Amino acid sequence: MNTTDPYEITWLIRRLFRAMAQHANQSLAEQGISAADRAVLEFLYPDKSLSVPEIAHRYQVSRQHVQVTVNRLHGLALVQSKDNPKHKRSPLISLTRSGTDLFKSVLATDRQQIKTLFADLPVTNIKATRRTLAKLLAKLNGGEN
Numbered sequence: 001m002n003t004t005d006p007y008e009i010t011w012l013i014r015r016l017f018r019a020m021a022q023h024a025n026q027s028l029a030e031q032g033i034s035a036a037d038r039a040v041l042e043f044l045y046p047d048k049s050l051s052v053p054e055i056a057h058r059y060q061v062s063r064q065h066v067q068v069t070v071n072r073l074h075g076l077a078l079v080q081s082k083d084n085p086k087h088k089r090s091p092l093i094s095l096t097r098s099g100t101d102l103f104k105s106v107l108a109t110d111r112q113q114i115k116t117l118f119a120d121l122p123v124t125n126i127k128a129t130r131r132t133l134a135k136l137l138a139k140l141n142g143g144e145n
Contacts, residue, residue, distance in 0.1 A: 027109055031102065032076070036069045041078065041095065041103045049092035051084055078102060 001008055025035055033041070043055050050058075056066040070093055073079040078099035081091040095103065118126060 023113070024110075027113065028106065031106060031109075033078075033102070033106075034069075036065070037073055037076075037078075038103075038106060040066065040069050040073060040093075041099060041106070044079065044093060044095045044099070045103045045107075046100065047094070049082060049094040051087060051090040051092055053090060055093070073099070 021035065024038075028035060028038055039059055040055060043050060043058055052066050052070055053063050055070075056063040059066060070079060074081070076098075077096055079093050080096050081093055084090055084092045
């Protein structure tokens with residue numbers, strides 16, 4: 001493997017992303033939620049109120065996808081709807097106390113798993129990786145190099 005080939009580095013990032021997603025999905029399943037559920041909970045944590053279209057825009061997925069997820073979270077009593085003064089047909093969604101407590105638990109588990117994953121990497125490597133990934137993301141999002 002050529003350690004400086006951008007394609008091979010991208011391939012590794014994709015594999016890492018998939019492996020992390022699979023690991024996260026297993027952990028989330030133990031808590032009774034999916035990755036999509038987690039994403040919506042995270043947008044609302046700790047005390048945000050957003051409409052389904054706002055969540056969809058931030059998540060960069062369809063409104064319908066978010067609505068299905070929000071409906072599931074309503075069924076689990078993890079979110080609640082409130083009147084939206086800006087739009088009568090699009091209520092604001094916020095976490096219930098149970099939703100907040102569950103997401104705190106998910107976040108604590110995430111932090112511990114990530115800490116373990118990074119434990120034996122030198123801080124200089126972590127900093128360099130963060131700078132590099134931030135630059136690539138900015139480039140993809142139309143920002144500066």
